[in-house]
Amino acid sequence: MKPIIRTEDTHPLTWFLRDDHQTVWLKEYQNKNGYSGARKALGKIAQDDIITMVMNSGLRGRGGAGFFTGLKWSLMPKDPTINIRYLLCNADEMEPGTYKDRLLMEQIPHLLLEGMLISAYALRAYRGYIFIRGEYIEAASRLRHAIAEANEAGLLGHNILNSGFSLELIVHTGAGRYICGEETALINSLEGRRANPRFKPPFPANIGVWGKPTCINNVETLCNIPAILTHGVKWYKDLSGTSKDTGTKLMGFSGRVKNPGVWELPFGVTAREILEEYADGMDHGLTLKAWQPGGASTDFLTQIHLDLPMDFEHIGKAGSRLGTALAIAVDNKINMVSLTRNLEEFFARESCGLCTPCRDGLPWSVKLLCALEQHQGQPGDIEILEKLCRLLGPGKTFCAHAPGAVEPLQSAIKYFRFEFEAGIDNTHVNTTGTIVGIQPNLLKKKY
CATH class of the missing domain: 3.10.20.600 (Ubiquitin-like (UB roll))
Known part of the structure; x- marks a missing residue:
């Protein structure tokens, strides 16, 4: 394994980590320059200037979509008389194979709290919610403990750091639904409603939690904010x-x-x-x-x-x-039909059922994949799967759940089509090669 040397100059997120993997609590976090970004920002930098800094930094959302954070912040109302605004942290890390936010919340909870503090100050939000998946029991417990530490130290609550700014942070555990990764479904769930996506527009920046302006950012995204304030935009861009x-x-x-x-x-x-x-x-x-x-x-x-x-x-x-x-x-031991069927079963189960293409299309793809997996597929099944990928693609469904769900399916057919064809004619599938089943013309493409 490549040796890893973490420093504040090169690893603004993970340099706080302990070698024994234990949680970095408030005293140690402050000894490692924690909350320096908040101390620099609150009451000393104009709120709009912080938004400009984040915009100039080029920070993109770390939850998957990659939307520019500063641009999202700039969509919040400019009217300072609108005094009820919310900051919502999306900690509903339900993407299979993803566990990065869990690392941050369990081992460096104060980094997230500091990021939310600076962000809420810039956005003039008086309350923040951390919407965390219910299975993250340890992470939720450590976040609540860190919030209690910060409140006691005057880093949360009323008149933080004598800046005149106040912020309340609340940890809210969800019920384990993948669709809550979609920001408006997350808002509905937070409000106690069924976790269905909402029509957009209006966007959450105008009408969000309980009808008030709301900004939603991912855990890792918010954890980048303190370093930008501490070290500056140029340093961050040079990383x-x-x-x-x-x-x-x-x-x-x-x-x-x-x-x-x-x-x-x-x-x-x-x-x-x-x-x-x-x-x-x-x-x-x-x-x-x-x-x-x-x-x-x-x-x-x-x-x-x-x-x-x-x-x-x-x-x-x-x-x-x-x-x-x-x-x-x-x-190379894994059959792509079986793997894709397993993924599509998950996505079909996690569909909220609001729109027909997703509600009916994903289970249909599972049915066809099950038949191919058992070598009982019919001629034309692969073409139907390809058509489903088009019908469930971007712009064809209410939210991005179905387009994301068919991405592994369409690419598996693209690169490993003969494994799907084997489910129809029962030909032998050789899965011992390194890139078995890739169409020859695709091997010639340069990237």
Whole structure:
């Protein structure tokens, strides 16, 4: 494994971590320069200037969509007389294969609290909610303890740091629904409603929680804010080197690799470097067949894509999405039909059922995949699956759940079509190669 030396100058998120993996509580966090960004900002920098700083930093959302954070903040109402505003932290980390936010919340909870404090101050929000998945019991407990510490130290609550600004933070546990990753479904769930997405417009920045202006950001996104305030925009932009994306990103590999995990790395590092130098490569006797760059809802890529820089632009041009940047390795022993069927079963179960394409289309894809997996597929089944991928694509459904759900399906057919065809004619499937089943013309494409 590649040796990792974390410093404040190179690892603004993870340099706080302890070697024994225990939680960094308030005293230790402050000894490591914690809350310096908040002390620099509150009452000393104009709120609109903080928004401008975040916009100029180029910080993009770390939850998967990659929307520019400063731009999202700028959509909040400019009228200072609107005194009821909310900051909502999306900690509902339900994407299969993703566990980066859990690391931050369990081991460095005060980093998230400081990020929310600065963000709420800039947005003039008097209350913040951390909407966390119900299964994250330990993370929720540690966040509540950290909030109690911060309140006692005067870093939350009334007149924080004598700035005249007050903030209340509340941890709210969800009921374990993947759809709550969609921000308006999350708002509905927080309000006690069924977790269905809402019509947009109006957008949450205008009408959000209980009809009031609301800004929603991911855990990792908010954890980047303190470093931007502490060290400045230029320093933050320089962290990523040659990539157009700025700052660092929590990236990793899971699957049958020797050292699965998550590491803070600059944008632009290649997937091969993460897999081979940090995750130590595939387990003994296995080779890489395919990989998903950022969770189960991203398109499969193959060995020929391993040297791509891990950033939004390059992964997008290759036909996938960076997503959460926690990649999933698929080894050569796995049949792509079975793997895809397993994924589509999850996405079909997690559909809120609001729109017909998603509600009916995803279970239909599961039915066809089950037949192909059992070598009982009919001629035309693959073409129906391809048509379903088009019908459930972007702009065809109420929210982004179905388009994300069919990404692994469409890419699995694209690169490993003959494994799907084997489910129809019962031909032998040879899964011992490293990139078995890839159509020859796709191997020639340059990225």
